[in-house]
Structures are given as structure tokens and as C-alpha cells.
Amino acid sequence: MNTIMKNGPKLKLAPYRKILERKAEEVRHSMSAQKAAQVVSRLDVPSDEGDLSQHHHEEWIFLNRNTIDMKLLREVADALHRIDQGTYGICPECEEPISAKRLDAVPWARYCVTCQEQIAARIADGEMVEFQEADR
Numbered sequence: 550m551n552t553i554m555k556n557g558p559k560l561k562l563a564p565y566r567k568i569l570e571r572k573a574e575e576v577r578h579s580m581s582a583q584k585a586a587q588v589v590s591r592l593d594v595p596s597d598e599g600d601l602s603q604h605h606h607e608e609w610i611f612l613n614r615n616t617i618d619m620k621l622l623r624e625v626a627d628a629l630h631r632i633d634q635g636t637y638g639i640c641p642e643c644e645e646p647i648s649a650k651r652l653d654a655v656p657w658a659r660y661c662v663t664c665q666e667q668i669a670a671r672i673a674d675g676e677m678v679e680f681q682e683a684d685r
Contacts, residue, residue, distance in 0.1 A: 573629070
């Protein structure tokens with residue numbers, strides 16, 4: 550499926566697919582570079598408590614960054630899957646088209662701006678939010 554049209558103008562998917570594939574490759578490359586740097590840093594044996602503290606801090610940063618990168622990679626893969634399934638660009642919450650402006654800014658966006666804001670507000674209020682994974 551090359552375009553989607555639901556209650557709005559046609560959304561050409563080929564450019565989004567390219568952007569998403571490039572982003573996935575960029576994140577994978579970044580993660581590989583981070584992993585290589587982490588392996589090299591492990592070769593340096595800390596000589597005192599200050600060095601050990603710095604080493605632990607760098608490991609903590611690596612793990613947090615890796616978690617963020619994995620989440621982004623999963624979101625990009627999910628967006629590519631939605632393209633394949635023909636559901637890309639449609640908000641699963643309200644079933645309305647996600648604006649091209651939003652998709653241009655965040656091509657892996659699952660929700661329209663309005664629904665994303667509502668979900669963020671529910672999370673901020675401590676409510677449990679069920680994310681739709683039915684299209685996986």
C-alpha cells in the first residue's frame with residue numbers, strides 16, 4: 550500500500566518508509582558505537598575510588614542511553630509495521646488521520662497530537678494507560 554486516505558488527503562508512505570528505515574539504521578549504528586566505546590572503557594582498570602565512581606557513572610549513562618535507543622528503535626519498527634499493515638498515519642485512539650505535519654516531525658508517532666496529550670495527562674495523573682499493541 551503506497552498511500553492512505555481516510556477522512557483526509559492522501560498520505561504518501563514511501564518517503565516516511567525511507568525516513569524510518571534511515572532512522573532505524575542511525576540508531577543501530579549509534580548503539581554499536583556506544584557498545585564499542587563501553588567495551589574499550591572496560592579495559593581501563595580504575596585505579597582509585599574517583600576513577601571507579603567515574604567508571605560507574607559512565608556505565609549508568611550507557612545503560613540509560615541504550616534503553617532510550619532501544620525504545621526509539623522499537624517505535625520506529627512499529628511504525629514500519631503499521632506501514633506494512635496499512636494503518637500508518639491513523640491514530641488508534643480516535644481513528645482519525647495523524648496530521649502530515651506531526652508525521653513529518655515525528656514519523657514514528659502512533660497517536661495524533663490531541664490523543665497523545667490526553668494519554669500524557671493520564672500518565673501524569675498516575676492512571677494506568679493501555680497501549681494498543683493489536684497491530685503487532
